[in-house]
Amino acid sequence: MPVRRVPKNYRSLTGLVSNSRTQAMTAFESSLERDFLLLLDFDPEVEYYEEQPVKITYPDARGRHRTYTPDVLVRYRIGPLQVRPAQTLLCEVKYRDDLRQHWMDYRPKFRAAQRYARQQGWRFRLVTERHVRTPYLENVKFLRSYQAISINASYRTRILNALLELEETDPASLLPALSQDRWQQAQILPMLWQLIASRQIGTDLRQPLTMQSRIWLKES
Numbered sequence: 001m002p003v004r005r006v007p008k009n010y011r012s013l014t015g016l017v018s019n020s021r022t023q024a025m026t027a028f029e030s031s032l033e034r035d036f037l038l039l040l041d042f043d044p045e046v047e048y049y050e051e052q053p054v055k056i057t058y059p060d061a062r063g064r065h066r067t068y069t070p071d072v073l074v075r076y077r078i079g080p081l082q083v084r085p086a087q088t089l090l091c092e093v094k095y096r097d098d099l100r101q102h103w104m105d106y107r108p109k110f111r112a113a114q115r116y117a118r119q120q121g122w123r124f125r126l127v128t129e130r131h132v133r134t135p136y137l138e139n140v141k142f143l144r145s146y147q148a149i150s151i152n153a154s155y156r157t158r159i160l161n162a163l164l165e166l167e168e169t170d171p172a173s174l175l176p177a178l179s180q181d182r183w184q185q186a187q188i189l190p191m192l193w194q195l196i197a198s199r200q201i202g203t204d205l206r207q208p209l210t211m212q213s214r215i216w217l218k219e220s
Contacts, residue, residue, distance in 0.1 A: 003102035017041070026051050033071055033093040035132050040074060043057045044199060048075040053090070058112035068109040070124070088122040096128045139209045146190055155191050163201065163217040171181070171212040 016025040017037050028034040028051065035077075040049045053073035060066050072091040090113060099106065110124065117124040162177055163169070169177070171192060175185040195201040202218045203209065 021048050032132060035137055036093050037129055038140055042084045045076050047077045056112050056116045068112055070113050090124045091124050091127050135208045136205050139167045139205045146193040147197045149190055149194050152193055155188050159192060165187055168214055168216045170212050170214055
């Protein structure tokens with residue numbers, strides 16, 4: 001459970017996003033933190049994540065006790081056949097300008113977080129807009145709306161069989177290969193996005209997702 005509630009803040013964006021790992025809502029205190037949570041929720045390698053997971057006590061330069069609450073705890077799944085160990089990250093989400101302007105204030109907190117994380121067998125990580133605000137984020141925001149749609153089993157089979165035969169194509173070429181009827185193509189397209197969102201169809205999500213993006217059938 002989070003160690004404190006996120007207060008209303010009229011200087012930055014605050015709110016809640018759904019957390020599919022806990023089946024609850026997760027709070028954020030900035031749009032950057034919200035976007036980072038969206039990435040975590042979309043990532044199949046993320047086993048669990050939680051906002052404001054621990055309160056760390058540390059001494060300041062005068063020996064007075066201070067507290068610091070990192071933003072997010074992320075636990076990743078163990079690799080296939082245990083070829084890599086599971087990893088847990090204690091994350092702080094900050095804008096780069098904020099880090100530059102207040103680095104001397106933040107440094108003791110981050111050092112305390114590094115020590116605490118090391119003691120737990122975790123790693124401490126700073127997350128900035130450079131890590132979050134990428135074409136991948138825009139693709140995640142787009143695909144999230146298709147994750148929960150109902151799949152027509154017949155259309156799903158036709159899409160996957162067509163990709164099996166074509167090996168690699170793009171959405172603009174796949175649709176007419178499935179049907180010449182424009183109305184039916186419009187029904188099929190959301191299911192194609194859903195199959196990409198569920199990783200049954202592969203594409204390079206590091207690049208902007210368009211009707212010309214290369215797509216292929218993922219191996220089972």
